[in-house]
Amino acid sequence: MKSEHLTDAEVRAVGWEALVKKLGPAGALRFAMQTERGHGDYAELRHRLLGALSVDQLLAQMRRRRAPVARRRLRKGQREIG
Structure with missing residues (x-):
C-alpha cells in the first residue's frame, strides 16, 4: 500500500x-x-497559575494540602500513598 x-x-x-x-x-x-x-501555551498557563512561587514554596503548599488527607487515611487504617 x-x-x-x-x-x-x-x-x-x-x-x-x-x-x-x-x-x-x-x-x-x-x-x-x-x-x-x-x-495552548503551557508556559503562560504555568506563570498565570503559579506566579513566582519557588519549587520549595510549591512543595510546602502540596504538603500542607496532603496532610489532612493523610491524617484521615491513618484514622481509617489505610496506609499513606506516596
Whole structure:
C-alpha cells in the first residue's frame, strides 16, 4: 500500500491498525497519549497559575494540602500513598 495515495484520514486509520497489531489496544492508546500535541501555551498557563512561587514554596503548599488527607487515611487504617 502506497501511503502517498491515501488521504490523511486513511493514513491515520492504517497507522492506528498497525499500532494495535504491534502493541495491542492498551499499548497503542499509551503511545497515542504520549505523542498527542495538546494545545495552548503551557508556559503562560504555568506563570498565570503559579506566579513566582519557588519549587520549595510549591512543595510546602502540596504538603500542607496532603496532610489532612493523610491524617484521615491513618484514622481509617489505610496506609499513606506516596
